[in-house]
Amino acid sequence: MPEKNNTKQRFGFETNEYVVYPTHGVGRIVAIEEQEIAGCTLELFVINFEKDKMTLRVPTSKTKSAGMRKLSDESILTRALDTLRGRARVKRTMWSRRAQEYEAKINSGDLVTIAEVVRDLYRSDTQPEQSYSERQLYEAALDRMAREIAAAQDVDESIAIQKVAEALTKGGRMQRKQAEAAEGEKKAAA
Numbered sequence: 001m002p003e004k005n006n007t008k009q010r011f012g013f014e015t016n017e018y019v020v021y022p023t024h025g026v027g028r029i030v031a032i033e034e035q036e037i038a039g040c041t042l043e044l045f046v047i048n049f050e051k052d053k054m055t056l057r058v059p060t061s062k063t064k065s066a067g068m069r070k071l072s073d074e075s076i077l078t079r080a081l082d083t084l085r086g087r088a089r090v091k092r093t094m095w096s097r098r099a100q101e102y103e104a105k106i107n108s109g110d111l112v113t114i115a116e117v118v119r120d121l122y123r124s125d126t127q128p129e130q131s132y133s134e135r136q137l138y139e140a141a142l143d144r145m146a147r148e149i150a151a152a153q154d155v156d157e158s159i160a161i162q163k164v165a166e167a168l169t170k171g172g173r174m175q176r177k178q179a180e181a182a183e184g185e186k187k188a189a190a
Contacts, residue, residue, distance in 0.1 A: 013045060013063065013070070018151040021056065022067040022109030024049050026147040032060065051147070071152040072111045080145065083115040084167035090120055095133070102137045111148055117141040122168050 027047040121138035149160035
């Protein structure tokens with residue numbers, strides 16, 4: 001039977017705080033408890049991932065090596081949204097290799113890296129439709145990004161998805177305007 005520990009804070013993390021665990025995304029520390037496992041007493045963060053209906057126990061001493069971190073601050077959120085406005089970079093490698101790279105980026109837990117996946121896999125209405133696996137990766141990256149934005153800015157997840165969509169479409173419009181301006185300059189020079 002786990003013992004509840006009265007401690008409210010460990011290694012800079014405290015109970016009821018939202019954190020990012022790289023392979024699972026945003027969760028909330030619901031308790032810090034001690035458990036005896038194989039004769040050793042371990043202090044654990046109990047992290048609840050409400051949307052996934054999952055609870056994870058992470059030894060407090062392993063938070064750094066596991067990559068657990070606090071929510072991104074405003075400057076990182078801004079960099080992530082700016083990344084969405086950039087030009088998509090799609091490598092000309094086999095899809096299976098790219099899919100592995102995208103999966104690794106999503107599981108890195110780094111918001112800007114996840115934003116790169118969202119940007120690279122985004123398809124506007126005028127572009128060809130995504131394959132099933134592309135759509136799955138895109139939705140996983142979008143979900144991770146939206147959950148962190150929602151938790152960091154204390155807004156609803158639908159509002160966070162709207163912010164991401166606005167950044168993606170503004171980026172696309174800006175690229176089209178730049179391309180049209182470049183085309184106009186070529187015609188004028190000719």
